[in-house]
Amino acid sequence: MTIIHVNKENFEKEVLHSDKPVLIDFWAPWCGPCKMMGPVFEELSNEITDLKFVKINTQDEQELAAQFQIQGIPTMSLIKGNREVDRFSGFAPKPMLKQKIEAMMKNM
Amino acid sequence: MEEKIYDTIIVGTGPAGYTAAIYTRRYNMSTLVLGEEFGGQMNIDYDVENYPGFKRIKGIELMQKIHDHALSLGAEIEADIITEIKKDKIFTITGMTGKEYKAKTLILALGTKRRKLGIPGEEKFAGRGVSYCATCDSNFFKDKTVAVIGGGDSAFASAFILLKHAKKVYIIHRRDEFRAKPGIVNDMKLNTKVEFVMNANVKEILGENNVTKIITDSKDMSEIKLDGVFIDVGVIPNTELAKKVGVELDEENYIKVTPKQETNVSGIYAVGDVTNGSSGVKQMIVAAAEGAIAATSAFSQTRVCKNELKDGDCND
Numbered sequence: 001m002t003i004i005h006v007n008k009e010n011f012e013k014e015v016l017h018s019d020k021p022v023l024i025d026f027w028a029p030w031c032g033p034c035k036m037m038g039p040v041f042e043e044l045s046n047e048i049t050d051l052k053f054v055k056i057n058t059q060d061e062q063e064l065a066a067q068f069q070i071q072g073i074p075t076m077s078l079i080k081g082n083r084e085v086d087r088f089s090g091f092a093p094k095p096m097l098k099q100k101i102e103a104m105m106k107n108m
Numbered sequence: 109m110e111e112k113i114y115d116t117i118i119v120g121t122g123p124a125g126y127t128a129a130i131y132t133r134r135y136n137m138s139t140l141v142l143g144e145e146f147g148g149q150m151n152i153d154y155d156v157e158n159y160p161g162f163k164r165i166k167g168i169e170l171m172q173k174i175h176d177h178a179l180s181l182g183a184e185i186e187a188d189i190i191t192e193i194k195k196d197k198i199f200t201i202t203g204m205t206g207k208e209y210k211a212k213t214l215i216l217a218l219g220t221k222r223r224k225l226g227i228p229g230e231e232k233f234a235g236r237g238v239s240y241c242a243t244c245d246s247n248f249f250k251d252k253t254v255a256v257i258g259g260g261d262s263a264f265a266s267a268f269i270l271l272k273h274a275k276k277v278y279i280i281h282r283r284d285e286f287r288a289k290p291g292i293v294n295d296m297k298l299n300t301k302v303e304f305v306m307n308a309n310v311k312e313i314l315g316e317n318n319v320t321k322i323i324t325d326s327k328d329m330s331e332i333k334l335d336g337v338f339i340d341v342g343v344i345p346n347t348e349l350a351k352k353v354g355v356e357l358d359e360e361n362y363i364k365v366t367p368k369q370e371t372n373v374s375g376i377y378a379v380g381d382v383t384n385g386s387s388g389v390k391q392m393i394v395a396a397a398e399g400a401i402a403a404t405s406a407f408s409q410t411r412v413c414k415n416e417l418k419d420g421d422c423n424d
Contacts, residue, residue: 031244032168040187059247071248071318071336072235089235093144093202094187 004054005047007061020052021080021108023101026070028059033091034074040094051078057089078104113198113210114138115402115410124380126183126198128215128235128294133181137410140199140209141178141185159392174308193353195373212373213406216350216363217399218382220343227256230339237319237336237360242266246423249336251275256309258340266340271301278332280305280324305329310318313337313360337370345382345384358384369402375409377402 005098006014006024015022025041026033045053058065059074068077068084078101086104116132121143132139156163179185188203193214201209207349220238222242224230230238239245242256246269254274256267259281265348271275279296284306286293296302308326313319345362347355356364356372363371363378365385371378379385380395 030247031241033241033244035168065248069236069318072236072239072241072245074244075235082365087235090240093189094303095189096144 003042004052006054006056006064008063011064014052014054015079016082018052018079020050020100021085022050023053023079024068024077024079025049025053025055026058026065026068026073026075026077027055028057028073030059031073036085037074037091037097040097044098044101047098048105051101069094076101076104078108080108111208111210112138113212115211116140116213116215116406117142117199117201117209117211118215118217119143119201119406120219120380120382121175121326121391122217122219122395123171123174124219124399125215126171126178127399128217128379128397128403128406129178129183129399130174130181130401132215132406133178133183135407136304136404137403137407139183139328140211141183141308142188142190142203143185143187144187149329155174156392168216169423174396182324190349193349194247195375199375212410213371215399215402216355216371216376216378216382217380217395218346218350218378220345220392222339223344225310225339225341227312227313228312229319232313233313233319233337236317237315238313239336239338242269242338242340245336245338246270246273249274252335253333254278254336254338255280255305255310255332255334256265256338256340257281258342259283259288260340260342261288261292262342263340264288264292264294266338268292268298268300268340271299271403275301275337278305278334279303280308280310280332282309304330310337343381347382348375350378350382360384365398368397368405370405377406 004014056064072089075089079086085107115137118128118140118141129141156167156170188205191204192202194200199211199214235362247274250273252274253276254270256263257276257280267277271337308324310322310324312323347361354373362384363382365378365383369377379391379398386394
């Protein structure tokens with residue numbers, strides 16, 4: 001699945017008004033662990049089809065990062081409707097990342 | 109379908125693991141590299157300036173080249189987290205994905221992981237003020253007050269990065285002197301934004317949604333108000349699984365190896381930062397060299413093994 005890059009302009013449409021719950025990957029180009037997770041995030045977007053996978057570049061989108069009170073990346077945040085269901089931070093290899101996402105989905 | 113038995117399985121995807129794979133493939137051994145996190149320690153955004161042939165290269169870029177090299181020679185690579193190693197006539201590895209992998213020999217390139225403090229609040233505030241990566245997160249602490257915990261070169265490198273953004277940086281260390289190189293320590297002493305807190309152990313990290321303060325056992329500075337805590341207290345070897353299968357460790361929990369990279373368990377070799385080998389020099393080129401040696405040792409072993417397998421026996 002193509003991963004949508006969310007910015008201030010499309011945030012409302014892609015996240016708040018999404019028909020599916022949204023998983024946001026907060027990242028930045030200078031962050032090594034984020035770069036490692038990038039391909040894994042993409043692979044998982046094909047495996048977990050109940051969610052819409054999007055990315056927010058915290059360097060370009062500082063307002064959105066501040067709005068979400070991001071203080072560490074990578075951070076994965078699960079949004080349903082207007083509400084953040086749960087989030088977690090730090091690198092996780094693929095099997096663990098999948099487990100963590102599925103655990104968050106149980107709280108939706 | 110009969111399950112595949114590899115000549116060797118290499119556990120770990122840093123420089124040691126991939127170099128071992130390059131050599132085992134050159135020996136025409138069937139090779140599987142299993143790992144959770146491509147690049148090991150090298151995935152952090154460091155510049156490497158001491159690997160022959162590359163005057164300066166991003167660690168991650170050099171790792172990608174070594175990975176591609178191993179792949180081009182026919183090494184198979186699988187992303188999994190190892191949960192168990194069993195030793196019978198052959199080795200069976202179980203992964204978190206539920207898959208089982210079998211091999212005649214194992215090369216453990218398990219590496220090290222960042223040491224955690226193990227104090228209340230550390231886990232709770234991960235990503236909410238607690239960080240292990242100044243490069244990743246310093247940007248979120250513009251004009252804020254932060255602390256770096258640790259006294260080594262890596263802690264000072266973190267403090268240096270943080271000073272670009274933060275208005276104040278505490279350096280909190282449990283001893284009365286630093287292990288870090290004197291040059292960088294002196295630079296920090298001269299910086300008016302830096303304050304040292306010596307002989308102090310952090311006991312607790314507190315806050316509501318995000319970190320607001322820490323508690324230490326220092327008499328003068330028992331409570332420090334701040335917004336971020338960067339933890340840089342060294343590394344520990346990933347040896348839990350090796351220990352369970354009977355691999356002998358030294359007093360600091362590194363795997364004991366011979367000059368041939370053998371462990372005390374026949375058929376298991378260990379390479380890279382996880383071992384006590386090569387006089388304890390933890391460098392990329394040393395890890396790579398150990399990989400080459402282990403591959404050569406494993407090659408000799410599988411030749412012996414091939415003959416013995418006729419009797420149904422191998423690693424005894």
